[in-house]
Amino acid sequence: MRPPLQPNRDTDNTLLAVENVSLRFGGVKALTGVSFDIRKGEIRAIIGPNGAGKTSMLNCINGFYHPTDGRIIFKGEMRRKMRPHVAARGGIARTFQNVALFKSMSTLDNIMVGRSLKMKAGFFWQLLRYGPAIEEEVAHRKVVEDIIDFLQIPHIRRTPVGRLPYGLQKRVELGRALAMEPDLLLLDEPMAGMNLEEKEDMARFIIEVNQQFGTTVALIEHDMSVVMDLSDRVVVLEYGRKIADGTPEQVKSDARVIDAYLGVAH
Numbered sequence: 001m002r003p004p005l006q007p008n009r010d011t012d013n014t015l016l017a018v019e020n021v022s023l024r025f026g027g028v029k030a031l032t033g034v035s036f037d038i039r040k041g042e043i044r045a046i047i048g049p050n051g052a053g054k055t056s057m058l059n060c061i062n063g064f065y066h067p068t069d070g071r072i073i074f075k076g077e078m079r080r081k082m083r084p085h086v087a088a089r090g091g092i093a094r095t096f097q098n099v100a101l102f103k104s105m106s107t108l109d110n111i112m113v114g115r116s117l118k119m120k121a122g123f124f125w126q127l128l129r130y131g132p133a134i135e136e137e138v139a140h141r142k143v144v145e146d147i148i149d150f151l152q153i154p155h156i157r158r159t160p161v162g163r164l165p166y167g168l169q170k171r172v173e174l175g176r177a178l179a180m181e182p183d184l185l186l187l188d189e190p191m192a193g194m195n196l197e198e199k200e201d202m203a204r205f206i207i208e209v210n211q212q213f214g215t216t217v218a219l220i221e222h223d224m225s226v227v228m229d230l231s232d233r234v235v236v237l238e239y240g241r242k243i244a245d246g247t248p249e250q251v252k253s254d255a256r257v258i259d260a261y262l263g264v265a266h
């Protein structure tokens with residue numbers, strides 16, 4: 001039997017708790033009984049071999065999927081059947097494994113899309129750019145311009161993102177997520193497909209977001225050196241189950257992790 005709800009557990013340092021989460025797609029067990037927490041202000045990595053369930057886990061956290069079993073508690077409240085837009089309004093933003101931007105729209109407009117979540121004027125007024133929507137847009141545009149400066153991309157603010165190199169598209173996607181001013185930023189392979197220089201830039205931005213804005217970050221990453229350098233704690237999945245959880249040092253020396261993951265070339 002499910003344990004009774006504990007609506008306010010936010011007295012400790014936990015921002016999000018994953019409790020015994022399982023997810024099945026027909027006969028496929030994507031996740032089985034996974035539990036871990038994400039503390040306020042930390043950078044938490046989720047790692048594991050291909051098909052381990054990492055993206056499924058992020059999809060459960062932001063409401064894209066609903067766990068078949070178990071529960072997820074965010075800011076002390078259990079979110080049952082939370083939809084992605086509700087998660088976003090509640091403070092969870094994410095980026096995707098494959099960049100998900102509007103390719104024909106400019107950098108500025110793509111980041112504004114992220115900001116629209118914060119706008120009070122309805123979509124209809126925004127579309128017509130009428131009345132209160134104009135004033136509001138000016139204020140929000142200032143925030144977006146600040147994000148563009150922070151990410152050092154003012155030179156591409158008017159460029160359609162489809163024309164940008166992949167590394168910059170990833171940075172714009174980060175900008176769009178930041179425009180939501182999230183409490184929890186979920187990054188699905190933020191450095192995938194990047195060259196070394198782009199990876200270093202992205203790592204620096206993630207650290208700065210975390211340190212300057214206090215944003216909690218949970219990221220999936222295959223590059224082990226990145227994971228070890230960036231993360232405060234690492235949870236390791238294999239075949240949908242958690243096999244290790246701890247500091248990078250602890251995880252690195254865990255025999256099961258070495259067998260399951262570090263021995264595999266990625």
Ligand SMILES: Nc1ncnc2c1ncn2[C@@H]1O[C@H](COP(=O)(O)OP(=O)(O)OP(=O)(O)O)[C@@H](O)[C@H]1O
Nearest residue numbers: 025028029030048049050051052053054055056057
């Ligand atoms: N929508 C879906 N329908 C059916 N099976 C799915 C679906 N999404 C994921 N799976 C299955 O769930 C398992 C976990 O997949 P998931 O994408 O979460 O792993 P992953 O660790 O993110 O992998 P990768 O590192 O390759 O991205 C896999 O067996 C996958 O085929």
